[in-house]
Structure formats: structure tokens, C-alpha cells
Amino acid sequence: MxxxxxxxxxxxxxxxxxxxxxxxxxxxxxxxxxxxxxxxxxxxxxxxxxxxxxxxxxxxxxxxxxxxxxxxxxxxYEGAPRYMTDIVVRADSPFQTLEDTFGHRIGYTLEESQSGFNALRHHLLGYRSATRPMLYAESIGPLHTPRGVVAALLSRAIDAGPLDSYAFDLMRAAPGDPAHGLRIVATTSPAxxxxxxxxxxxxxxxxxxxxxxxxxxxxxxxxxxxxxxxxxxxxxxxxxxxxxxxxxxxxxxxxxxxxxxx
Known part of the structure; x- marks a missing residue:
């Protein structure tokens, strides 16, 4: 994992x-x-x-x-056994906030995933309303793994996607990793x-x-x-x-x- x-x-x-x-x-x-x-x-x-x-x-x-x-x-992580979901976009994308990504394409990993599905959904729930029940034009998945999300973003198959924060930190610790081509627009509550x-x-x-x-x-x-x-x-x-x-x-x-x- x-x-x-x-x-x-x-x-x-x-x-x-x-x-x-x-x-x-x-x-x-x-x-x-x-x-x-x-x-x-x-x-x-x-x-x-x-x-x-x-x-x-x-x-x-x-x-x-x-x-x-x-x-x-x-x-x-404040010295605790917890993690978050970073909602990320391509570094060269025009999106500066999570709200900027609405109306575009969101990816997810697996329905059984906390970081790649449940935490993302919980975070987005606060932005829904009776007049805006759907935030994105498309929901694309399963992308299976954080690497699948990275690949989908860099290939422009999706415009925003969820990454397990610890996995993302490990990727960015590696010089030259493709994850350096992404940036965070929002981070969920810890779990x-x-x-x-x-x-x-x-x-x-x-x-x-x-x-x-x-x-x-x-x-x-x-x-x-x-x-x-x-x-x-x-x-x-x-x-x-x-x-x-x-x-x-x-x-x-x-x-x-x-x-x-x-």
C-alpha cells in the first residue's frame, strides 16, 4: 500500500x-x-x-x-497515527481552489477505499446543495491506486483526484517522481x-x-x-x-x- x-x-x-x-x-x-x-x-x-x-x-x-x-x-500528522486525503490537480492547471474544479472531472480509486473514495465524498458533501446536487461533470473510476490517480491526472484523463496524504508525501520525497507534477487544492479532515x-x-x-x-x-x-x-x-x-x-x-x-x- x-x-x-x-x-x-x-x-x-x-x-x-x-x-x-x-x-x-x-x-x-x-x-x-x-x-x-x-x-x-x-x-x-x-x-x-x-x-x-x-x-x-x-x-x-x-x-x-x-x-x-x-x-x-x-x-x-502531529505525531498521531492518522492521515488525510489531498485533493490534487496538475501543477500547470488553471485551478487554484477546490471550487474551481467543480464542473470538470473528478477521479476516485476504489469504492472500498477510505482515502480514495470515502474521505473525498465526505469532504465534497459540504459543497452540495439542493440547487447543486452534482459538483462534477464526470466521476471517473475505479483508478485503483494512488499511482492510478497520478497517471490519470498527468494524462489529462481527470482534472482532480484524491491521494492518500502519506502515499503522496512518500512520492514527493523521491526526486524526479511524477507526483512532483501535481499540487494540492484541498485537504480533508484527518482520519x-x-x-x-x-x-x-x-x-x-x-x-x-x-x-x-x-x-x-x-x-x-x-x-x-x-x-x-x-x-x-x-x-x-x-x-x-x-x-x-x-x-x-x-x-x-x-x-x-x-x-x-x-
């Missing part, structure tokens, strides 16, 4: 090797291509630590077991960040060993460079009730008859 650049992917691999050594749990990296639905990953019975968005987790039955959530290091989960059948002692290792990342001196590369402060335990916010945003939009960001 956050292996959005070559360096970030390499840093995550190094971090997982450290987690495996620290916890004593043998972890095997699973490649999950974007052509496959994320539910195919999250319903696997052999997950030891996989990133999962809070929106599908809160709707899953049974729910995978939370392990730990990342705390991004940039100041805008609890995606977290690592284990499959429900995973033994409790394995889950506890992994959680202990993740919680040790912040203070491990040997991980300083990896934390810097991942814009990561460390990890916290998952406070499950905080994810009720995502369902509340969903219910509010549906009660208003606003099913798809548009």
Missing part, C-alpha cells in the same frame, strides 16, 4: 526483515498485483502483517486482527490511518510477537535511516474504536443520497 516508490519499497523490505528477526516470526513477502482485488489479499488465511485500510476492515466479517499502525513523521493486520487464524503468540516488534521500531537506533526513508516516526497499537469515524462518514453521505463522489 505504501511501497509507492522504488526506495520506499526497498525500505519496507528492510523493515520487514528487521521485524522478522526481532519477532522471531518467519515472514515471506507476498506480491499482490494491482490487477487483483484487495479483498483477495485481505481474506487470505496466511497473513502475518499486511496493510489494510480501515474502511474495508470495519466492514469485514470476520475482521482480520489488528497488529500496529504507522505514525507518519511529517509535521502535519485513522491504515494498519497492519494478521489473518484471523494467526496464533495469538505470533500476533503478540509481531506487535512487540513493530512497537519497538521507533526507538531502534539501527532503523534511523529506514525511518527517515519512510517518513516514519514509528508504530502505535491500533485503537479500534477510532475507526468508527469512517462508518459515520459513509452513513452521512448515504443518508444525503450521495453515493459516488461527483
Amino acid at each position: 505504501y511501497a509507492v516508490t522504488a526506495d520506499a519499497a526497498a525500505a519496507w523490505a528492510e523493515l520487514f526483515a528487521w521485524i522478522a528477526q526481532k519477532s522471531g516470526v518467519a515472514l515471506e513477502t507476498i506480491q499482490h498485483p494491482t490487477s487483483l482485488p484487495m479483498t483477495a489479499l485481505w481474506t487470505r488465511p496466511d497473513l502475518g502483517a499486511a496493510f489494510m485500510c480501515g474502511r474495508p476492515w470495519s466492514r469485514a466479517e470476520p475482521r482480520p486482527v489488528p497488529i500496529a499502525c504507522p505514525v507518519p513523521a511529517p509535521p502535519r 485513522p490511518i491504515p494498519f497492519f493486520v494478521a489473518s484471523r487464524p494467526c496464533p495469538q503468540h505470533v500476533i503478540e510477537a509481531l506487535r512487540t516488534a513493530f512497537l519497538a521500531v521507533e526507538e531502534a537506533p539501527e532503523l534511523a535511516t529506514i525511518r527517515d526513508r519512510l517518513l516514519l516516526r514509528g508504530f502505535n497499537s491500533v485503537f479500534e474504536p477510532s475507526y468508527d469515524l469512517l462508518g459515520a462518514w459513509d452513513a452521512e453521505a448515504l443518508a444525503a443520497g450521495y453515493e459516488t463522489p461527483r
